[in-house]
Amino acid sequence: MNIRLLALGLCLLAPVSAAAASFEFVPAPQADLNRMYRVDKVTGEVTSCQYGLQDVGGGIGLTVCFAAGEGAGAQPPSEYGLVATRHTREAGVFRVNYRTGEMSICFVLVKKEQVVCTQQTNPSAEGAAQAPLVGNVPGRAGASATPPQGGRP
Incomplete structure (x- = not known):
């Protein structure tokens, strides 16, 4: 009878352990x-x-915390993580879906006091896919102002 109580107790603790590991944290680069x-x-x-x-x-x-805004809310259930680049001037991070390979970039819009993300996308075999920014984000839709990396000046 004690074995049954122990097994029941372990079964009740299993969901608590799974819930305890449901977040991942990454600093902005x-x-x-x-x-x-x-x-x-x-x-x-x-x-x-x-x-x-x-x-x-x-x-x-x-x-100071920023809630999930446009595009940063809940996605279809899967296995998500965050990946920071090694670019020391980048304030955003990539949200990755480890099951599908999809990615999006997430960053804080301080004026709106929200985290926003582009749509999840996955490059096709024919070429690079471009995920549009969600909503109207001035100054973010153009080409990167970051110079090419690794080349000679």
Whole structure:
């Protein structure tokens, strides 16, 4: 009878263990930004927090968080993760779907106080796929201002 109670207890604890490991955290690669991104590994929802100075009361500061905005909300259930580039001026991270290979880029729109992401996309065999930005994001739809990497000046 004690074995049955032990087995029942272990079965009840299994969902708690699975729920405890349902988020992944990755810092933004930008060297002078203290932003951390969080993804729900099952739903793909992306949020972000960073340290902020507190102007009132002389405290030690506060945590400023950004909720999931356009494109950063829950996706079809799968196995999601976050990947930061090695580009030290990049404030965003990639949301990846480990089951389908799809990717999107997520970043914080400070004016809207939200995390936004492009649509999940997967390159086709015929060439590079382009995922449009979700919504109207001025200044983000053009070509990159980052110079080519690894070449001679």
